[in-house]
Amino acid sequence: MNRIDRASRVVAAAPETVYAALLDRESLEAWLPPEGMRGRIERWDPRPGGGFRMILTYLDPVGSPGKASDGTDVVDVAFADLVPPERVVQRAVFEAEDPAYAGTMTMTWQLASTDGGTEVTVTATDVPPGIDQADHEAGIASSLANLASYVEAS
Numbered sequence: 001m002n003r004i005d006r007a008s009r010v011v012a013a014a015p016e017t018v019y020a021a022l023l024d025r026e027s028l029e030a031w032l033p034p035e036g037m038r039g040r041i042e043r044w045d046p047r048p049g050g051g052f053r054m055i056l057t058y059l060d061p062v063g064s065p066g067k068a069s070d071g072t073d074v075v076d077v078a079f080a081d082l083v084p085p086e087r088v089v090q091r092a093v094f095e096a097e098d099p100a101y102a103g104t105m106t107m108t109w110q111l112a113s114t115d116g117g118t119e120v121t122v123t124a125t126d127v128p129p130g131i132d133q134a135d136h137e138a139g140i141a142s143s144l145a146n147l148a149s150y151v152e153a154s
Contacts, residue, residue: 005133007140008121013151015111015118019085021151022109025052031150034142036060037073051078051090077107086111100130120144 011018021027023046033039036059043053056073074095081089088109094101103126110121122140127133 002125003127003129003133005124005127005136005140006122007137007144008119009141009144009148010114010116010119011144011148011151012117013148013154015085015113017151017154018111018118018120018147019088021147022088023082027150028052028054031146032143034139034146046079048079048082051076053077080106094128096130098130101128103128105131120147 021031025041025044025046029039029041032054033056037056038059039057040055041052042055043051045051053074053076056075058071076093076095078091079088080091081087090107090109092105092107093103094105096102105127106125108123108125110123112119112121122144124136124140127136
């Protein structure tokens with residue numbers, strides 16, 4: 001599992017604002033689920049070594065089988081590194097019986113100040129082979145669009 005998936009977007013907000021949205025429970029529930037899904041956080045501990053558990057539910061589960069059950073993905077995320085307001089590194093493990101989704105995926109959220117606000121680059125490494133690369137990158141791009149809408153409306 002050495003595949004790398006990546007997406008980026010410029011968000012019209014300061015790096016401090018974007019960083020705060022990456023570490024606020026209600027914010028994550030609002031913007032992290034990609035289009036076609038909703039999310040709920042069950043456990044929340046926003047510190048290095050802490051993390052969260054998110055339940056992602058497909059709004060239309062037909063043709064969208066989840067990893068944990070029909071129409072549902074469950075992911076346990078640990079905060080591996082937090083560098084305000086520059087970087088959040090997460091280690092994500094999906095709950096799944098299928099070994100194609102096994103393993104720990106690292107998600108690095110890198111924030112860089114730009115003239116237009118903040119360039120947010122998400123890099124996923126060690127992506128489980130059961131996750132389609134095009135779908136994953138589209139999902140990351142969707143989450144980034146949600147993030148932009150969320151923080152730009154604030």
